[in-house]
Amino acid sequence: MSASDDQRLQSPAAARNRDPILAVLREHLPPQARVLELASGSGEHGMHFAQAMPGWQWQPSDTNPAALASTRAWQESTLIENLLAPAELNVITRWPAEWQAAAFDAIVAINLIHISPWQVTQTLMRQANEYLSDNGVLFLYGPYRRGGQHTAPSNQAFDTDLKARDSSWGLRDLERVEAEAAANGLLLERVIEMPANNLSVIFRRGAR
Numbered sequence: 001m002s003a004s005d006d007q008r009l010q011s012p013a014a015a016r017n018r019d020p021i022l023a024v025l026r027e028h029l030p031p032q033a034r035v036l037e038l039a040s041g042s043g044e045h046g047m048h049f050a051q052a053m054p055g056w057q058w059q060p061s062d063t064n065p066a067a068l069a070s071t072r073a074w075q076e077s078t079l080i081e082n083l084l085a086p087a088e089l090n091v092i093t094r095w096p097a098e099w100q101a102a103a104f105d106a107i108v109a110i111n112l113i114h115i116s117p118w119q120v121t122q123t124l125m126r127q128a129n130e131y132l133s134d135n136g137v138l139f140l141y142g143p144y145r146r147g148g149q150h151t152a153p154s155n156q157a158f159d160t161d162l163k164a165r166d167s168s169w170g171l172r173d174l175e176r177v178e179a180e181a182a183a184n185g186l187l188l189e190r191v192i193e194m195p196a197n198n199l200s201v202i203f204r205r206g207a208r
Helices: 012-028 044-052 065-078 097-101 118-131 153-165 174-182
Strands: 033-038 056-059 104-110 132-142 144-146 186-194 198-205
Touching: 012 044, 012 104, 012 132, 012 186, 012 198, 033 044, 044 056, 044 065, 097 118, 104 118, 118 132, 118 174, 118 186, 118 198, 132 186, 144 174, 174 186, 174 198
Parallel strands: 033 056, 033 104, 104 132
Antiparallel strands: 132 198, 186 198
């Protein structure tokens, strides 16, 4: 990522994948929706999605101060009314009670679970069960292993690099992620192959 003087970060990966991801979200989210984005990074995804879908109230979040500053700078420079100020949020901590009182229609996590310990995925599933509305969507995007195997040599190389940086990181087995979701009332609805050997994985929460 590169930063400008006004703190806005620019991610080439976000520029490449934002339109394919938007197409999937449009297909699975209603035109009017409250959306929580985890690990928003530069904030470009939220800016792009909120601008394209005025009926989505988009709540970005992150733990990284630079990411929060970037998201805030994008919000202030674009003045997109349905793009909310970013929240400082660590997935494994307790989320704000007011969010539970007004449940989200969707929770979006792009490139999160392979760049975090497995505990983050486990906690995410529990929190999604609590904070999603009935029939709400949990959307995950990124690379996965399937059937215990990498789906491409580039993914295997990426997995090796991630584990070299932090032994608790790495590409997850999709089947294990699905089992963790199911244990928390989230059923796998669809897996969509995306560019660059990534997947969009859609879970849906049942009625309480």
